[in-house]
Amino acid sequence: MEKHCVDIHCHPSLKPYSKSFKDQPTKQNALDPNRKNSIWHYNPPNFLEKFVNRLITLTKFTQTDLTALAKAKSKVVVVSLYPFEKHFFGKEIIRVKRVTDFLVNFTANISQSRMDYIRNSNDYFVDLMDEYQYYQKLHNQVENIDGKIYTYRLVRSFQDIENNFAKETELKKIINILITIEGGHSFNTGIEMNKDMASRSEVLGNIKAIKDWEHRPLFITLAHHFYNELCGHARSITIGKLKENQDRGLNSGITDLGFEAIDLLLDNTEGKRIPIDIKHLSTTSRKAYYNLLDTKYTSEKIPIIASHAACNGKHSIVQWDQVGIPEHREWFCDIDINFYDNELIRIAKSDGIFGIQLDERRIGSSKAISDSKMIFPNKRKQLQKKALLVWRQVQHIAEVLDKEKLFCWGIQSIGSDFDGIVNPINGLWTAENMKDLAEEMLDHAEDYLSKNLINLNDLNRINAETIVERVMHVNAMEFINRNY
Numbered sequence: 475m476e477k478h479c480v481d482i483h484c485h486p487s488l489k490p491y492s493k494s495f496k497d498q499p500t501k502q503n504a505l506d507p508n509r510k511n512s513i514w515h516y517n518p519p520n521f522l523e524k525f526v527n528r529l530i531t532l533t534k535f536t537q538t539d540l541t542a543l544a545k546a547k548s549k550v551v552v553v554s555l556y557p558f559e560k561h562f563f564g565k566e567i568i569r570v571k572r573v574t575d576f577l578v579n580f581t582a583n584i585s586q587s588r589m590d591y592i593r594n595s596n597d598y599f600v601d602l603m604d605e606y607q608y609y610q611k612l613h614n615q616v617e618n619i620d621g622k623i624y625t626y627r628l629v630r631s632f633q634d635i636e637n638n639f640a641k642e643t644e645l646k647k648i649i650n651i652l653i654t655i656e657g658g659h660s661f662n663t664g665i666e667m668n669k670d671m672a673s674r675s676e677v678l679g680n681i682k683a684i685k686d687w688e689h690r691p692l693f694i695t696l697a698h699h700f701y702n703e704l705c706g707h708a709r710s711i712t713i714g715k716l717k718e719n720q721d722r723g724l725n726s727g728i729t730d731l732g733f734e735a736i737d738l739l740l741d742n743t744e745g746k747r748i749p750i751d752i753k754h755l756s757t758t759s760r761k762a763y764y765n766l767l768d769t770k771y772t773s774e775k776i777p778i779i780a781s782h783a784a785c786n787g788k789h790s791i792v793q794w795d796q797v798g799i800p801e802h803r804e805w806f807c808d809i810d811i812n813f814y815d816n817e818l819i820r821i822a823k824s825d826g827i828f829g830i831q832l833d834e835r836r837i838g839s840s841k842a843i844s845d846s847k848m849i850f851p852n853k854r855k856q857l858q859k860k861a862l863l864v865w866r867q868v869q870h871i872a873e874v875l876d877k878e879k880l881f882c883w884g885i886q887s888i889g890s891d892f893d894g895i896v897n898p899i900n901g902l903w904t905a906e907n908m909k910d911l912a913e914e915m916l917d918h919a920e921d922y923l924s925k926n927l928i929n930l931n932d933l934n935r936i937n938a939e940t941i942v943e944r945v946m947h948v949n950a951m952e953f954i955n956r957n958y
Contacts, residue, residue: 477943479908480950482552482829483782483889486538490515491608492584495591501604503611514617516541519903528900537892537904540626543649544619546905556656557601558592561667561700561719599662599680626651628689632955653691657698664702672703674731681738685746692958693779697754704732706756708811727758751779757791757810777957778826782889784836785870786812799873804841805866815874822880827953829889830867833896838863856901861914868945869922882934883941887950915942
């Protein structure tokens with residue numbers, strides 16, 4: 475397991491960019507890694523923070539700060555820009571103002587200054603640009619970490635990555651950063667909770683602007699937590715009043731403006747296509763998007779992306795009440811923000827990618843999560859149990875695709891969602907634990923193949939180490955090479 479892990483969805487800037495609003499001037503990416511507004515600020519979980527996370531799922535520590543990525547020997551990371559949505563705030567809880575502020579800060583660890591900015595802002599696109607510029611501020615600036623010189627570089631193409639690989643030495647390392655965007659609200663839609671306000675010309679103009687960025691996004695997640703006037707979203711919040719804020723547009727389809735936005739994003743003039751990430755889309759919107767691909771874009775090979783995802787074990791969006799593989803019935807979280815078996819087949823046929831989300835709320839059923847817990851955790855045994863949750867995702871996808879006589883190990887990757895608002899799988903706390911995950915996955919893969927290799931189609935009979943290398947590294951790199 476010598477190859478570096480490629481994470482196709484994480485949020486290294488979410489916490490430090492938030493902290494930058496506390497100081498003047500705001501929005502600065504500090505070169506000093508001791509400053510909390512530096513993307514290099516290293517804050518791994520201590521014993522107490524791990525205990526608190528196990529107890530109440532609170533994640534206050536950083537997971538993919540650039541120092542952690544350096545220590546993990548990361549070479550390529552796909553980061554998500556996310557203008558934090560206003561609708562996390564606004565409604566009183568138990569008739570007390572600012573309770574939502576407390577809850578959001580408690581779970582996401584963002585500053586009060588950042589929350590005040592979000593509440594008072596009426597332009598998500600400005601916030602998107604500011605976060606992009608936050609990364610640009612330390613582009614190619616150096617840090618000394620464990621006796622080696624590290625820098626991160628925003629890249630413009632796969633060729634940039636290869637060039638940076640060639641420039642590395644034993645003592646000089648480069649972390650390649652690819653940009654993505656989470657949420658179509660980034661184009662400045664969905665500002666008002668209860669009425670449409672989007673300007674068609676502004677939205678399309680903003681999309682054209684990002685397609686001209688020097689570091690064009692690899693893909694965009696069209697939906698997110700709240701209605702954005704482009705498409706319907708899936709349920710992702712279960713907390714009281716915050717859950718109510720999701721109700722508008724929940725499970726609805728793609729709007730006329732949404733179809734225009736998709737067409738502009740998929741337009742490949744000058745090779746500037748930005749593919750759509752289907753995570754967070756409602757099932758109605760997903761069906762509409764698949765229909766669009768099957769009709770208007772039937773002659774084009776457009777990759778379907780699920781950047782931070784999990785399986786739900788059900789047959790299809792249409793046959794949502796049928797279990798796909800009965801033996802896997804109790805493994806998965808049966809919610810429609812997770813993905814159906816026929817969607818896995820679509821992703822594979824499109825040469826897409828499926829990033830497995832390392833979030834205990836999504837990756838397994840209540841029973842599976844309960845079975846993975848230990849009263850007195852032994853590190854190695856805990857990792858073995860927790861890695862099984864990830865391996866089951868890999869295995870299920872493989873068996874679904876093998877039945878279709880497709881190469882079954884080619885879409886699985888890691889889309890951790892680290893530093894997003896996640897409850898990490900215990901033991902897999904940060905990017906530094908990806909090596910541990912790979913080692914335990916290797917054992918699970920070897921065990922699986924020892925019993926099931928004969929049942930797989932010939933093209934899928936590869937060894938365990940190759941499978942794990944594909945999940946942790948190869949599949950993501952091949953996807954980037956094809957699409958960037």
